[in-house]
Amino acid sequence: MMKKKIFSIFMAAALCISAIVPCAESKAADTQEEIEAESLTPNLNYTFTSIDGTKVSTSAGSSKATVLIFGRTTCGYTKRTVQSISESTWVQNPGIRTIFAEMDWATKGETETFAQNYGCPSVTFCYDAEYGTIVEALQRYVSINSSTSGGTFALPVIVLIDSKNMIQKITTGPKTETEIFTEINRFIDDGSSDSTNSSNSTPNTSDTQPDAPKVGSSVTDTQTKSVCKVTSSGSSGCSVEYVKPSSKKCTSAKVPASVTVNGKAYAVTSIAPNAFKGNKKLKSVTIEKNIKKIGKNTFYGCKNLKKIVIRSKNLSKKSVGKNAFKGINSKAVIKAPKNKVKSYKTLFKTKGMSKKVKVKKI
Incomplete structure (x- = not known):
């Protein structure tokens, strides 16, 4: 037990030396980063402990993308980001798994309280039961790219991993669920995680995405079945008006x-x-x-x-x-x-x- 505690203190010191993790709102604008490697990086393999006692691997499943969130239960930005994700419709998508990893040694009880206040059943909440495993994982993830290695970054740190277990992007600082889903849409189930250059290959027309609904048309949310009307659709953003619930x-x-239409998120x-x-x-x-x-x-x-x-x-x-x-x-x-x-x-x-x-x- 003493060795584990000494190790945890060592890892905390190492993290503080290698990267400052601010949570003050006044610093967010200066510390947000988006990391997208020119060539995709294989994911790291760590095992965390969830609040229900199960072991959770950071490695993505063969048919699932992973949203891995590192944050503090006491951080306002972390709270808002996790709550936004938990209130989204895409978090229930069976092709996406979402993991929250508490990196500041909050207890199991503290992490459970955080999950109750800001989470939902579709998010797996983990705490650092292994005395430093989550901190070590965070340190390695942020060191993958030179733009944050040894620099300053803000919480939460979000790692987006495709179904082929390749790291697509790492973001730091607060994000809305719509921003995150926009990034997921770039690679989920579209084969973009293939590390080979496919620019010269013939596109498979049978797998093309359906056309975006036109402004004014009625759409049904994939998750809630509520009826909405498209108010904007395009590069400037996608939004809808809530018309009526699924049942009178x-x-x-x-x-x-937000609602999901043809796999795409629309802000309500x-x-x-x-x-x-x-x-x-x-x-x-x-x-x-x-x-x-x-x-x-x-x-x-x-x-x-x-x-x-x-x-x-x-x-x-x-x-x-x-x-x-x-x-x-x-x-x-x-x-x-x-x-x-x-x-x-x-x-x-x-x-x-x-x-x-x-x-x-x-």
């Missing part, structure tokens, strides 16, 4: 940060007018952070709606439609970001919310 009689609903930026109007079965709704607009009559007449969680900080008087909250249960509780509680309470009252409804911080 749903008791709970989630307006996600608005909720259509009348999206949940008159749904007397609806009891709870979660609205994720990308929402910038809520249409008129969205929750009109949802008399049993008692819980609404709003993670978006982008709502304003102009972006929330008339009577959007009229007719929800008078005992409802709306939870919002801490710095938006006061302004949202005032705003929602002008959009039909009863004075008896409480607005609290998340």
Whole structure:
């Protein structure tokens, strides 16, 4: 036991000497890096221990891509990145596995609490039960490329590994789930991980990706089966409007940060007018952070709606439609970001919310 502790102290010192890992928000802009080797690098093989006691290898499976996240449970950037991934739809994709590795020797209990607060069942959470294995792995990953070896980088460190166990990219600093999925889309199941030069080969037309849906067309999310309308599609970004849930009689609903259509992520930026109007079965709704607009009559007449969680900080008087909250249960509780509680309470009252409804911080 003493030898293991001495080893862990040695590894911590080595990591501090070789790379400073800032977590202060003021430094993020100066420390974010994206590493993409000119030639792909074979993945490293380490075994971590998950919070449920199983052994987890960093080596990707034969049919899965891997998103490997190194971070601290106390780091704000790590929290936001992991939460964003956990709230995505692609994290449930059977062709992608997501692993979080706690690199600051948090205990099993501390890592479990972190997983409960910011994670989801589709993410495997690991802690450093081997006294330095995760730290050693992190040190080796960041040393793969000279741009971070011996330099300064920010948490979390995210390693993207394809199904052929080749490292496609290493990023540092906070990322949204959409940014990560955009990178995964470049190599997942498309054969791009082949280290041979295939530029002269004849493309297989049978494997070409389906055309992107046109602006204005209706699409169905692969995971939630909710119906959305494409509002933008192209190099400038892809976004949709949430039109309606999968069922008119749903008791709970989630307006996600993004949806997956034909294997591609689309940010959900608005909720259509009348999206949940008159749904007397609806009891709870979660609205994720990308929402910038809520249409008129969205929750009109949802008399049993008692819980609404709003993670978006982008709502304003102009972006929330008339009577959007009229007719929800008078005992409802709306939870919002801490710095938006006061302004949202005032705003929602002008959009039909009863004075008896409480607005609290998340």
